[in-house]
Amino acid sequence: MALLNLLECAVQTLPNDLDTYWMPFTANRQFKQAPRMLVAAEGMYYRSRDNRQILDGTSGLWCVNAGHARPEITETVHRQLATLDYAPSFQMGHPIAFEAAAKLRALLPPPLGHVFFTNSGSESVDTALKIALAYHQVRGQGSRTRLIGRERGYHGVGFGGISVGGIPGNRRQFGAQLPGVDHLPHTHNLAENAFSRGQPAWGAHLADDLERIIALHDPSTIAAVIVEPMAGSTGVLMPPKGYLERLRDICTRYGILLIFDEVITGFGRLGGHAFAAQKFGVTPDMITMAKGLTNGAIPMGAVATSDEIHATFMAQPNQAAIELAHGYTYSGHPVACAAAIATLDIYRRDGLFARAEELASHFENAAHALRDAPHVIDIRNMGLVAGIELASRPGQPGARAYETFVRCFENGTLIRVTGDIIALSPPLIISRQQIDELFEAARNALEAVA
Numbered sequence: 332m333a334l335l336n337l338l339e340c341a342v343q344t345l346p347n348d349l350d351t352y353w354m355p356f357t358a359n360r361q362f363k364q365a366p367r368m369l370v371a372a373e374g375m376y377y378r379s380r381d382n383r384q385i386l387d388g389t390s391g392l393w394c395v396n397a398g399h400a401r402p403e404i405t406e407t408v409h410r411q412l413a414t415l416d417y418a419p420s421f422q423m424g425h426p427i428a429f430e431a432a433a434k435l436r437a438l439l440p441p442p443l444g445h446v447f448f449t450n451s452g453s454e455s456v457d458t459a460l461k462i463a464l465a466y467h468q469v470r471g472q473g474s475r476t477r478l479i480g481r482e483r484g485y486h487g488v489g490f491g492g493i494s495v496g497g498i499p500g501n502r503r504q505f506g507a508q509l510p511g512v513d514h515l516p517h518t519h520n521l522a523e524n525a526f527s528r529g530q531p532a533w534g535a536h537l538a539d540d541l542e543r544i545i546a547l548h549d550p551s552t553i554a555a556v557i558v559e560p561m562a563g564s565t566g567v568l569m570p571p572k573g574y575l576e577r578l579r580d581i582c583t584r585y586g587i588l589l590i591f592d593e594v595i596t597g598f599g600r601l602g603g604h605a606f607a608a609q610k611f612g613v614t615p616d617m618i619t620m621a622k623g624l625t626n627g628a629i630p631m632g633a634v635a636t637s638d639e640i641h642a643t644f645m646a647q648p649n650q651a652a653i654e655l656a657h658g659y660t661y662s663g664h665p666v667a668c669a670a671a672i673a674t675l676d677i678y679r680r681d682g683l684f685a686r687a688e689e690l691a692s693h694f695e696n697a698a699h700a701l702r703d704a705p706h707v708i709d710i711r712n713m714g715l716v717a718g719i720e721l722a723s724r725p726g727q728p729g730a731r732a733y734e735t736f737v738r739c740f741e742n743g744t745l746i747r748v749t750g751d752i753i754a755l756s757p758p759l760i761i762s763r764q765q766i767d768e769l770f771e772a773a774r775n776a777l778e779a780v781a
């Protein structure tokens with residue numbers, strides 16, 4: 332661990348100006364009173380500004396699935412920057428983008444055989460929603476303009492994403508959003524499902540609410556349903572057994588596209604497979620992804636579409652016309668593509684999706700061992716992700732989990748909290764011993780907070 336060698340790293344000083352940078356999804360004023368700064372990373376660890384080693388229990392922000400500072404990615408990115416730093420992707424091509432798409436396709440469940448590149452999860456979501464609307468228009472069903480999301484869903488922060496998303500705090504500041512959006516009920520139910528391991532037994536029938544929404548609006552008006560197969564950002568909600576299958580069945584019956592937002596679940600998080608679609612054996616019409624696509628090293632996202640969706644666009648009569656009026660300056664950015672190729676090679680070569688599956692039962696047992704820890708009212712898990720829900724301190728929702736997070740950081744472990752739920756999602760390279768350390772750190776913090 333040369334990078335973490337204390338002799339090598341000078342203690343970093345705080346930047347003089349903490350004020351100018353407006354931090355995302357952060358209580359800026361609170362943070363700047365007592366900043367938590369990370370200055371380096373390698374493998375399973377960050378290094379803090381004050382030179383402490385911090386165990387990464389969250390893969391950064393659910394993205395560093397192969398562990399930090401992988402030399403294979405660093406070197407490939409470096410080489411690519413020196414060879415072709417940027418090239419436009421509108422009416423021009425560069426081979427590495429085609430190579431990255433083909434490599435990604437090899438991981439996708441058929442018939443998802445085509446890939447549109449974006450730069451983030453939010454862009455992937457907005458892209459998928461736009462593809463859904465345009466697809467129906469191209470095939471002569473332009474009345475299908477409604478989009479269905481789900482309560483507690485997180486689909487990023489674009490206007491499309493917050494509209495179909497179902498996290499009230501992410502919506503309330505931003506006006507009316509997209510029209511013609513409805514929401515399925517969320518699937519969280521502590522009375523029925525607390526302390527489930529893997530998929531909870533109760534709740535498949537909640538998918539039937541889609542029938543009610545379809546009847547209300549008429550199927551001819553509905554373009555797509557978008558859900559996270561496992562709702563991540565809201566606090567790790569596993570799909571009830573049979574739930575996704577029912578959604579798939581209803582969508583198919585009514586000609587509605589089903590989109591799985593796999594920005595978090597993609598690239599092995601649930602163990603055994605690249606995508607949750609494969610884990611659950613339910614194939615959507617589109618998958619949105621980002622994060623683990625490049626191991627977090629370079630921003631990149633993608634939308635995978637079915638062959639049928641792609642073929643519908645390509646069957647438009649005018650060969651000289653642009654089939655989909657959509658794209659980003661940095662779609663298929665050569666450096667991002669290089670990072671993706673190197674990342675996907677690591678996943679394959681190191682067998683990281685299988686590794687996540689091998690570690691899953693150890694991780695599950697370590698998670699559920701917290702059942703008797705103070706404040707814990709639920710634990711849920713699959714693969715290398717766990718949600719630990721705490722009873723809220725009366726009148727102070729979120730405070731207990733936030734204090735747990737701060738305490739963990741002070742003691743050398745990075746966890747993530749959302750409301751009063753702790754979400755743990757370490758890199759897939761984590762060892763059994765580090766899994767034990769991670770949950771031990773959570774227990775110690777829980778025992779210390781009021």
Ligand SMILES: Cc1ncc(COP(=O)(O)O)c(C=O)c1O
Binds near residue numbers: 450453564
């Ligand atoms: C399911 C899901 N969709 C979309 C996003 C948004 O991704 P980004 O922050 O890269 O825009 C996230 C981010 O956590 C996510 O979890």
